[in-house]
Amino acid sequence: MIAAQRQAEILRLLGDTGTARISDLSDRLGVSLETVRRDVKILVSDGSVVRRHGGIMLPTALREAPFDRRMRENATAKRLIARLMARTIGDGESVMLDTGSTTSFLARELLERRRLTVVTNSPDIARLLATVNGNAVHMAGGALDSDSGAALGLSAIEFVSRFWVDHAVISAGALHGARGIMDYRLEEAEFARAVLSRGARRVVVCDASKFDRPGLVQVCGWEGIETLVTDRPPPAEARAALDAAGVRLLLPERRAEG
Numbered sequence: 001m002i003a004a005q006r007q008a009e010i011l012r013l014l015g016d017t018g019t020a021r022i023s024d025l026s027d028r029l030g031v032s033l034e035t036v037r038r039d040v041k042i043l044v045s046d047g048s049v050v051r052r053h054g055g056i057m058l059p060t061a062l063r064e065a066p067f068d069r070r071m072r073e074n075a076t077a078k079r080l081i082a083r084l085m086a087r088t089i090g091d092g093e094s095v096m097l098d099t100g101s102t103t104s105f106l107a108r109e110l111l112e113r114r115r116l117t118v119v120t121n122s123p124d125i126a127r128l129l130a131t132v133n134g135n136a137v138h139m140a141g142g143a144l145d146s147d148s149g150a151a152l153g154l155s156a157i158e159f160v161s162r163f164w165v166d167h168a169v170i171s172a173g174a175l176h177g178a179r180g181i182m183d184y185r186l187e188e189a190e191f192a193r194a195v196l197s198r199g200a201r202r203v204v205v206c207d208a209s210k211f212d213r214p215g216l217v218q219v220c221g222w223e224g225i226e227t228l229v230t231d232r233p234p235p236a237e238a239r240a241a242l243d244a245a246g247v248r249l250l251l252p253e254r255r256a257e258g
Contacts, residue, residue, distance in 0.1 A: 018073035021055040077207040077231040080252040082106040099150035100171025121151040152187040168199020174215030177237030182215020189217040208232035
């Protein structure tokens with residue numbers, strides 16, 4: 001693959017994933033780190049990409065709202081996770097979903113289900129599922145987040161606390177081996193904790209890029225969930241903690257463990 005082809009492929013990959021690290025591009029393209037760095041230097045110099053947070057992204061991504069950007073980042077992994085999780089939810093069952101890019105991908109996979117009862121604080125999820133297949137959708141109210149438009153705060157928590165569902169599913173900002181499920185905002189962590197308290201089955205859906213991030217606010221320890229659905233095996237510390245807490249690990253492509 002010549003330089004021009006590699007650079008075109010880098011741009012294509014960024015269009016799919018939103019951001020990429022040099023090491024990931026090296027693996028995908030099958031070339032050395034130094035070769036990728038030279039290609040990236042050219043793309044940065046002509047304005048095709050920008051450096052951001054230890055990686056690179058398309059300039060258009062900088063103008064997106066943070067939630068829209070998260071919907072683009074690791075989209076393939078999130079879609080695989082959502083597809084796997086959706087297989088565990090049947091017609092006529094009830095599910096509670098917090099706001100998050102991975103739970104939004106899950107909502108898209110649930111378009112194939114019928115007669116669901118859905119409880120959520122996410123307008124994206126509510127819009128997707130409210131008018132199809134005989135679903136009943138209950139949308140929490142309260143103060144709306146300026147990024148995702150999701151309802152947060154005491155009113156939203158009190159609303160979801162009225163329900164008991166088959167599947168309580170949250171996303172997460174970070175997964176830490178010692179601390180468990182973490183987030184970066186108090187309001188989102190509090191709402192996620194409330195969601196988990198209302199499910200017969202308590203699930204986190206989260207791509208593997210969130211492992212070993214410290215987060216800021218603890219949602220719960222590993223013992224607070226029943227199942228983790230992710231796209232790659234977790235690091236050793238996190239896996240040991242999952243096993244100790246009896247958490248079931250589900251991975252795509254039939255690689256289910258636990």
